[in-house]
Amino acid sequence: MSSVLELLEAHYGIASATVLGEPDDRVTRVSSPRGELAVKRFTADDVELANREAGLLAVLAPIDPRYRVQSLLQTRDAALLAFVEDDAAVLVTHWCRGSMKVYTDIAEAEWHALGTELGALHTRLTRFTGSLPRASELLVDLTAEREKITGIRGRVASREPARSAEIGRYLDARLALLDAYGERGATPPPGPEHAIHNDYNQYNYLFDGTLPPIILDWEGAIAAPQTYEVVRCLNHLPLVAPTHATAFVNGYRSVRPLDRDTLRWAVDRCLLEHAIKSWPLEQLLAGTSQAEHALAGSMEVLLALHAGVQELERFFGLG
Numbered sequence: 618m619s620s621v622l623e624l625l626e627a628h629y630g631i632a633s634a635t636v637l638g639e640p641d642d643r644v645t646r647v648s649s650p651r652g653e654l655a656v657k658r659f660t661a662d663d664v665e666l667a668n669r670e671a672g673l674l675a676v677l678a679p680i681d682p683r684y685r686v687q688s689l690l691q692t693r694d695a696a697l698l699a700f701v702e703d704d705a706a707v708l709v710t711h712w713c714r715g716s717m718k719v720y721t722d723i724a725e726a727e728w729h730a731l732g733t734e735l736g737a738l739h740t741r742l743t744r745f746t747g748s749l750p751r752a753s754e755l756l757v758d759l760t761a762e763r764e765k766i767t768g769i770r771g772r773v774a775s776r777e778p779a780r781s782a783e784i785g786r787y788l789d790a791r792l793a794l795l796d797a798y799g800e801r802g803a804t805p806p807p808g809p810e811h812a813i814h815n816d817y818n819q820y821n822y823l824f825d826g827t828l829p830p831i832i833l834d835w836e837g838a839i840a841a842p843q844t845y846e847v848v849r850c851l852n853h854l855p856l857v858a859p860t861h862a863t864a865f866v867n868g869y870r871s872v873r874p875l876d877r878d879t880l881r882w883a884v885d886r887c888l889l890e891h892a893i894k895s896w897p898l899e900q901l902l903a904g905t906s907q908a909e910h911a912l913a914g915s916m917e918v919l920l921a922l923h924a925g926v927q928e929l930e931r932f933f934g935l936g
Contacts (some may be wrong), residue, residue, distance in 0.1 A: 628699035653712035661704035671697035683737035715825035732868025752841035802889030
C-alpha cells in the first residue's frame with residue numbers, strides 16, 4: 618500500500634502533511650493543513666467494516682449536542698472512503714484529543730451523559746439503512762456450548778494446575794447461567810432491530826473535559842433491539858455501582874423508553890453471551906499475551922452476574 622501521505626494527497630487533495638505517530642497498527646495520526654487527522658486503513662478482507670463505519674459516521678454527522686463522534690472527511694470525489702490498491706480502503710476523520718477512563722473512574726455525571734448520549738445515538742441510528750449483521754441471525758447450539766465448557770476443565774487442570782480450583786468455580790458459574798438463561802437468551806429478539814454501536818464501553822469513550830464523551834470505533838456495529846445495548850454496556854455496573862448505573866439509565870430514558878419485554882430478552886441474551894464467552898480462557902491456555910488481563914475482567918463480570926442475577930433483574934424492573 619502507498620504511504621499514508623501519498624494516499625492523502627492522491628485521494629483527498631491534502632498535501633504538506635506530516636505523520637505524528639501510529640497509535641495502533643491500523644491508525645496513523647497526521648498533521649495537515651486541514652487539521653490533525655486520523656487515517657484508518659482497512660485490508661481487502663475488512664472493506665465491509667470500512668463501509669459500515671463510514672456509513673454510520675455519515676448518518677451521525679448532523680450536529681446534536683447530546684452526542685459526539687468523529688467527523689468524517691470525504692475524498693476529493695465526495696466519497697466516504699478512499700479505495701486504494703490491493704482492494705484495500707482508507708477512512709479519514711478529524712483527530713480527537715482525549716483519554717480513556719476505566720469504568721471505576723467514570724463519575725456519576727459522566728454516566729448520566731453517556732446514557733443520554735446512547736439514547737440520542739439510537740434515535741439517530743434508526744435512520745441507518747445500510748447492511749449490518751443482525752442479532753436475530755445469531756444461532757447458539759446450547760448443547761455444544763455446554764460440552765465446550767465442560768471439556769475445557771481437563772485442559773485447565775493440565776496447563777494451569779495451580780488455578781484449577783479458581784477457574785473451575787468460574788466454569789461452574791458459566792454452566793449455571795447457561796442452564797438457567799440459555800434457552801430464553803437464544804430465542805429471536807422481540808421487536809425491530811436497528812443499528813447499535815455494539816461495543817459501547819470504556820474502551821471507546823474518549824474524555825476531553827467536555828460532556829458527552831466522544832464515541833469511537835463504529836466498525837463492529839450490528840442491528841439489534843436497541844434496548845439490548847443498554848443492558849450489554851452496563852454489564853455488572855448495576856451490581857457494583859448501582860447509583861452510576863441508575864444515572865446511565867435515567868439519562869437514556871430521558872431520550873428513549875425501555876420496553877419491559879425487550880429488557881427481559883436483553884438480560885437473558887447478555888447472560889447467555891457471558892456464559893459462552895470462551896475466548897479469554899482459550900487465549901490464556903494458548904499463552905497469548907494480555908490473556909491474563911482479559912480473563913481477569915471476564916471472570917470479574919461473570920462471577921458478579923452469577924451471584925447477583927436476581928439483583929440485576931430487580932434493577933431493570935424484572936424481579
